[in-house]
Amino acid sequence: MDSTRRRADAADNRARIIRAARAVIANADEIKLNAIAKQAGVGQGTLYRHFPTREDLLAEVYREDVDALVAAAPALLAEHEPLTALARWFDRVADYAQVKRGVFAAVEVGVWRDLSAHSLGPIGDALTTLLDAGKADGTIRSDVDARDVILLIGYLTRLEEAEWDARARHLLHIVLDGLRRRE
């Protein structure tokens, strides 16, 4: 999977699949994997070898967005109190999740897989950073970890478009309250 051997066509196919995926996602709102394979001009087997699950593919397609989300964490911490930073980060997640519903679901699954592989993954790391800062200054309860938070905000993927405005941020506040250390 690194860069050894047969890279020429394999890497090329991989890139073509990602490009096709972006195209399909942009044009159709239905994301059918075999359609992506077809569009990319490769067999289904090829697609599935490069990206074993739907989530693997989407995670790769939106890697940049994820990176941006991750990078935001330390930046927010530099500017705000830990609790505020976490709240702001939540806001960004909400913004992103609203637009890219399916993607967020994919990211969630990805984070979960990372976790079960005893690694937090980029998003998990970002969250850990935020939580640790809050624990250090006593504003966040000490018995929560990144996985906990991922689970709690997972409702974002199950929210209906119509109720988004009414509930997304509101529930994020409630979660944040639950995470705060109670005086």
Next chain:
Amino acid sequence: MDSTRRRADAADNRARIIRAARAVIANADEIKLNAIAKQAGVGQGTLYRHFPTREDLLAEVYREDVDALVAAAPALLAEHEPLTALARWFDRVADYAQVKRGVFAAVEVGVWRDLSAHSLGPIGDALTTLLDAGKADGTIRSDVDARDVILLIGYLTRLEEAEWDARARHLLHIVLDGLRRRE
């Protein structure tokens, strides 16, 4: 759908499907709808006419369990302070969700459907009762409703078996904290 006409065979088929579903669920852990149809001795079309989605079927199969959960709410309120009652009710939900993972997911979807039909459904009603009691005595924030809570505890369906003990109750406490009115 009530009890008019052609009830004889239709109702019979419906009952047979439910029975077959219970049998399949008990024996195999894989729940394949066409297997249930086969076992019930009916066509797939028949199964899907009676239960348009997988969730409809499961919800019916576990109707009794759901009823028990619903009935527990007023009973708990009679014995405990509202906040405690809610906590206990959460415990029951957790117990149930742990054993019947898939079912809980089905129930969640069902509740959601009820909600979009402008009705809370039995579970929603139970939760509303609990929340209202807490709001009345000022222990629960006034800006939450049943749907909010359903969304928040939905993480239960996404928890891995292995992490259940470590997280299920713990997160329920955090949610409860978030629901409390902050002094």
Next chain:
DNA sequence: TGGCTAAGCGGACATGTGTCCGCTAGCGTG
């Protein structure tokens, strides 16, 4: 009781995901 009518049946079909495996051809080697 015999016929009519639509409620209800049931399985073929359409669609989507994910797997498997025989074939192809890129690359290192002599």
Next chain:
DNA sequence: CACGCTAGCGGACACATGTCCGCTTAGCCA
């Protein structure tokens, strides 16, 4: 440059969900 090894290809296949529609037959009515 010719050759062989194996990474990688790609599409046929297996399997699940859910839909559709022509046929059957229960129940009402004369």
